[in-house]
Amino acid sequence: MNLSLKVKLTISYVLLSLFLVSSLLFASNYFLENKFQSYIANTQEKKNQDIVNLVTDEFSANGEFPSEDSLENIGHTALSQGLILMVNDLKNNQLFCMSTLDSQMCDNMLESMRSNMAKIYPNFNGQYKENNYDVLKNGKKVATVTLGYYGPYFYNDEDIQFIQVLNKVFISIGILFLMIAAFLGFYMANRISMPIKKVINKTTQIEAGNYSERLTLVSKTNEINQLIHSVNILADTLEKQQISKKRMARDYAHEFRTPLAALQSNLEAMIDGILEPTPERLESCRVEILRLTRMISDIDKIVQIENDSLKLEKTKFDLVNVIHQIVSNFQPELSNQNIQIHISTKPCEIYADKDKIIQVIVNLLSNAIKYTDSGGKIQVAANKYGNKAELILSDTGVGIEEEDLPNIFDHLYRTDKSRDRNTGGSGIGLSVVKAIVDAHGGHIEVKSELYKGSQFIVTFPL
Structure with missing residues (x-):
């Protein structure tokens, strides 16, 4: 019972x-x-x-x-x-x-x-x-x-x-004491259960999809205050996820609609004989299909992160060698955009998933290049202290607005509200970076000032 x-x-x-x-x-x-x-x-x-x-x-x-x-x-x-x-x-x-x-x-x-x-x-x-x-x-x-x-x-x-x-x-x-005990028991039980009932009501609202309200109740019991705080944090997180999913649906509906409409109009025109199926027109259709493929790949990355299915295959390697290799691969792009890059590293051997760490550095460096104007500077530093390795990537780019800083690691969040993939990206890169860092037991933080640049600080256990 x-x-x-x-x-x-x-x-x-x-x-x-x-x-x-x-x-x-x-x-x-x-x-x-x-x-x-x-x-x-x-x-x-x-x-x-x-x-x-x-x-x-x-x-x-x-x-x-x-x-x-x-x-x-x-x-x-x-x-x-x-x-x-x-x-x-x-x-x-x-x-x-x-x-x-x-x-x-x-x-x-x-x-x-x-x-x-x-x-x-x-x-x-x-x-x-x-x-x-x-x-x-x-x-x-x-x-x-x-x-x-x-x-x-x-x-x-x-x-x-x-x-x-x-x-x-x-x-x-004895009877008097039992009556007093029953009264006090009911009173204390009511004092304890009342805030829990309010928490239950709130979680019921959350279950129904109402994430806007927060519990303002203050209890004299530490555990209940912790429960209230946890429920409020849960509501915040679910509300952010809801906003993120709505934004994802809106963004991808917009971005799928454009290439699909272009493909449909071109294919129908060629089928009806209005346009000639020239190699140029077919190539244009192929480009749109590739664009759709990349977007689907981004969605696959989101699903992988949401399912916590990141599997690490750790080995020992020198982080400094990896950084130099990646920077070398980006050298043509850096030269084309007239961006100077400075590397400051010390020998730093870590035990981690090399491919995943490469993905972290590639994503951070790619973002830095994307948001740094011609003539700007990027600095990559790596060193170790205690039992941790530290990777710092700084740029003199456009920076990030203060209101965007808490959300930049959320899935599909882009500081560019225009939804232009050529400038704002897919909003996947930094969420992937954070997922990889978290999977390694590391930590990532960002410092940024609008129009003055950004700095990403990543720490890993050695």
Whole structure:
């Protein structure tokens, strides 16, 4: 059975409180009961001594025995306190016995004690006991007092009433604490579950495609604040992806439409005999088809990145040699655009996927050349520090607007809003670069100032 978080937390609070209260009440009752039993035993001994003193006072100074009436009065007093009085002389002859005087009353008293103790302690192992006390007059023993009672201890009616009241107090306190625990549990569970419910509602909106709103709730629980922050970040990311996908659909719809329209018009004209299928016209159609092929290849790259299917085949190689090789391949293009390039490197051997690292450098250098005007400068630097390798590529190109910097590594994002592939590219290069760097456990950042140039800093673990 599935239960809500609020119900589970409330039940947890109640069960925990029940355990704690029960343990506390049990321990309190146990120790209090032990103390009470000790108190009853001490009180019983005090009663015994009082009865012995009463009997002693009845003896004369020279040790003459008291009258039977006085002993009978003391016997009734003792009986009212749960004691059966017996007095023997020095020769152990019985002078007085309350049980002999009124055996029915004594039996009833002992049965009442046994019944009282059985009510409280069903397994109480009690039995009739007798204690002997010497009667001393002027330092001489004149008689022996024997007191019989139900032991090892017994509760009278007042004691039982006290215990019953005490148990009722304990039960009332336990019920009160449980009610307070249930209230506090419900209150705390509501405090905890309420922001989680709001997070759930927000994630439901995200699931429905509403990424615009953000959670502004602030909780006093760190984990809930982290959850709220994560949900907001998720909404930001999904919103950016949604914008990126819409832009992708818009851009590619625009770019597919143009070559397809040109192909369609040319082919229909040649089929209808309006135009001659000359080699030049066929070549023009082939160029458009190649353009469509390149765009489809870009889409394949996006799918590869989205599926995290970048597989690395790592080997050891010198990053400096790779940089010089790539720059050499770009030399004709650099010369044609009158761009100066300066290489500043130190030996730097890394363990990485060589082909992927080449792709990173090619994409960054290609972008630098594309956005650097004639007469500009590009600088490539590579070195290592600690357990990392660093690649820095700087240019004096047009730079990147500040509002574009957070998005340049997004798929299909282009700072050129005209969607001209000849100037703005496909928007794939930098997203591929970041995917490769991330796959290597590296980091990439960009610093740029409009009309002054850009600097890309890439770090890899050696």
